Amino acid sequence: MKDSETEHFLTRPSTIRGLWWGFSIVLALTVAAQLFIYVKGYFTVDGWFGFGAVFGFFSCVLMVLFAKVLGAVLKRPRQYYEEYRDDA
């Protein structure tokens, strides 16, 4: 199945590369479109050029990093609760 002939077309490296390109172009277009389309800002800042893109990207980065830090504290092996029950 690893052979590129028999592999599903969605998992072929060439398709994935194409998807990255296509996706990047769409991303660029959504930002560029703001040159022609007026985005109404309710609080000034959210009407700035590309605000949605920057805000979306960085809030996600922040959330992932925060989850990562919190995970270091909160994550336990899956058997955590069961083990205790067996011990008791």
Add this chain to the structure above:
Amino acid sequence: MPELISPALIMIMAALAIGPLRGHFRTAIILLAPLLTLWAIWQVPDGVQGTISFLSYSIEPVEGSPLRRLFATVFALMAFVGGLYAFRIAKWYELAAAFAYAAGAIGVSFAGDLITLFVYWELMALFSTVVVWCGGTAASRAAGIRYAILHLLGGIVLKVGIEGLVVSTGSIQITAMLAHDFHSWMILCGILINAAAPPLSAWLADAYPESSSTGSVFLSAFTTKTAVLALILLFPGEPVLIGVGLFMVMYGIIYALLENDIRRILAYSVVNQVGFMVCAVGIGTQMALNGAAAHAFAHIIYKALLFMSAGVVIYRTGKHKCTDLGGLFRTMPLTTVCGIVGALSISSFPLTSGFTTKSLISQAAANQGLVWVYMLLTAASAGVFLHAGIKFPWFVFFQRDSGLRPKDAPWNMALSMLLFAGLCILLGLFPEWLYVLLPYPLDYQPYTLGKVLFYLQLLLFSGLAFFLLLPLMKRTDTVSLDVDWLWRRAGPWLAGTLARSVVVPLQVSAGRFLMACQVYLTQVSVRYLGQAHTDDSEERGLFARSWPIGTTALWIAILLSAYVLIYYI
């Protein structure tokens, strides 16, 4: 007095009939009863439909209003599609419990007074516990007990609040209030426990994923959304709810990001979505309450759709962890597509139901000039796409090739997924169908070029963040600690330690003390009454002798005859 009969009673009758009926009759009841209920819901006119006097209270079993009908409609719809999804593989008692559970939700929707509300509220608590137990594993039994304890506790808190209200005002009417005294706080807390609000959010992600692959579809719909309805009816504009809602929104995202179990990811995103609604109730304007109601309607549909696609995966593969799954799109195209439609809807992608309903809430925050609320809700919208919109389909259906090649969904599951996927898109394309059903008149245009562009930027760049940060989101086979650690780990530990250090020594010394007492009392009795007769053959005092049973019987006979004689003389 047909106007006093709540549409919920149809569902209760159906729940009772599911057990005794067999074969096609049972299927017919499962599929037709929710439709009949739906019809009955739309026959309920506005206003209180008569009262019954009970213990000097006037009970109002049925009160109609556009808001109540809206919630009851989506509950009945959920029961129908859930029944269609489940009827071939679920146990009859799971279906009966799910129908009784749905009846509770519909009953709460039409409850005109707090006593009726409370009765149906407890009906939900009982039968949702049964649905959790139908998972059939040791883990689901334990989770079901934790779930039941917490919900019964929540019920008691609610009841204390209702009784306080009755004592102070003498009224059991459901009227809008604010949390300003003890009883209104208790009512609010009781409702918020069912809404999975902090600090007791953990029950949801603890219990729902332990139910069967069909049970979680029902569980995702009713409890939290009836709590939202109760909040809209009782606490519109309560400022505390804004903070509570924002916390739930962020809590859901962060915990879902840490999670490995596919249904637990969805369970955390229930908390996240209910957070949007709770926040909207806190804002409390007509726009915001419309948003909360519309979002609850849309949410039940797409969340059930997501749980259905997860349920099909679990039913077909028996696996429920991201680390075990992946690459299922090859053999499960329909489930993949339906899962993606649900995922896009929950992320409020334009052209889906999430976009046309969630944007009402953001708009309400913007209209009130709540800049922080608006910004956090917007960040959370991006976060929803991150934790549910991409993460769920990516790790289940794509990611890597897990080597699993399961069959796609059976016809009834496929049909129910298609129905809800279709509704997600229809409500996205024609939002006015839902808008006319909302409690307040609404003049809102979700599709303006600027809004769509803003959301596309927000969501697509959140998607970019997901794929760039993918190495940071490597799935680990772990659980995340939550407040339930207190009663799952700290409580048992404390009890164990107390038992070892206090109770066991106490028991030992108490045992010694009792032994000493016994020895002393024996000595005293021997001294004054003599040794027991059986110990040796020596003659003893009169009361220490043992007597043959026949002697006793003879004496009783003599005494009784004497009594009868004396009675007649």
